[in-house]
Amino acid sequence: xxxxxxxxxxxxxxxxxxxxxxxxxxxxxxxxxxxxxxxxxxxxxxxxxxxxxxxxxxxxxxxxxxxxxxxxxxxxxxxxxxxxxxxxxxxxxxxxxxxxxxxxxxxxxxxxxxxxxxxxxxxxxxxxxxxxxxxxxxxxxxxxxxxxxxxxxxxxxxxxxxxxxxxxxxxxxxxxxxxxxxxxxxxxxxxxxxxxxxxxxxxxxxxxxxxx
Numbered sequence: 405x406x407x408x409x410x411x412x413x414x415x416x417x418x419x420x421x422x423x424x425x426x427x428x429x430x431x432x433x434x435x436x437x438x439x440x441x442x443x444x445x446x447x448x449x450x451x452x453x454x455x456x457x458x459x460x461x462x463x464x465x466x467x468x469x470x471x472x473x474x475x476x477x478x479x480x481x482x483x484x485x486x487x488x489x490x491x492x493x494x495x496x497x498x499x500x501x502x503x504x505x506x507x508x509x510x511x512x513x514x515x516x517x518x519x520x521x522x523x524x525x526x527x528x529x530x531x532x533x534x535x536x537x538x539x540x541x542x543x544x545x546x547x548x549x550x551x552x553x554x555x556x557x558x559x560x561x562x563x564x565x566x567x568x569x570x571x572x573x574x575x576x577x578x579x580x581x582x583x584x585x586x587x588x589x590x591x592x593x594x595x596x597x598x599x600x601x602x603x604x605x606x607x608x609x610x611x612x613x614x615x616x
Contacts, residue, residue: 405487406490407490407491407492408535409533410495410537410609411497411498411499411500411503411533411537412424412500412537413501413503413504413586414539414541415572416546416547416550417541417545417547417548417550418541418546419539419598420591423591423598424440424499425440427599427603427606430599436610437494438494438497439485439495439496440497440498441481441485441486441496441497442498443474443498443500444477444500445481446481446485446486447480447484447485450477450478450481453477454477456473457470457559458558460559462559467513467515471505471509471523474505475524475526475527478502478524478527478528482531498533501533502532503536503538503578503586505523505524506578507574507575507578508560510574511570511571512568512571512573512574517574534585534613535585535609536585536586536587537586537589538575538579538586538587539598540575540588540591543569544565545592547565589601
């Protein structure tokens, strides 16, 4: 496939979604063919699964059920939206992908990173992002941002600070495990600084692929 698949990762309140929107506008203005999407969601079936996963009424959801639902949404989204865009040569910017499952369900839910990785291998086969940008932000900082911004709460926002700390630890493990693919961005800086760092890594990747 001739496209480039770039994913945005990080804990709650890291600011990756806001940065993604800013980066999208800048890249489009520079003439790049961009598709922005998100997980879970991005297409009708996956959005319906997203509603089930994040519904605050579903607090009794089993951890493995949660992991399987994420993988199911990922599969449908990937074959319906991501693969066609990559085959068309687009640059796909995706808000969350497999690393979220590894950090949240694999590590923080104690299912096992390798176990969740195998579940997702069934969902996406051998496909992996070309580049993953990890927005590093301490849980206490991210959760405070959510409170200040009055964002609508989802089921994951109701978790304890210890859970979000484990998510943070999970991402740090993934950063060490996949150093060639995952690049760390200090997301506790100003939005302009984070945006510039994000653009730097994306443009560097595109230049290496000859997509200037």
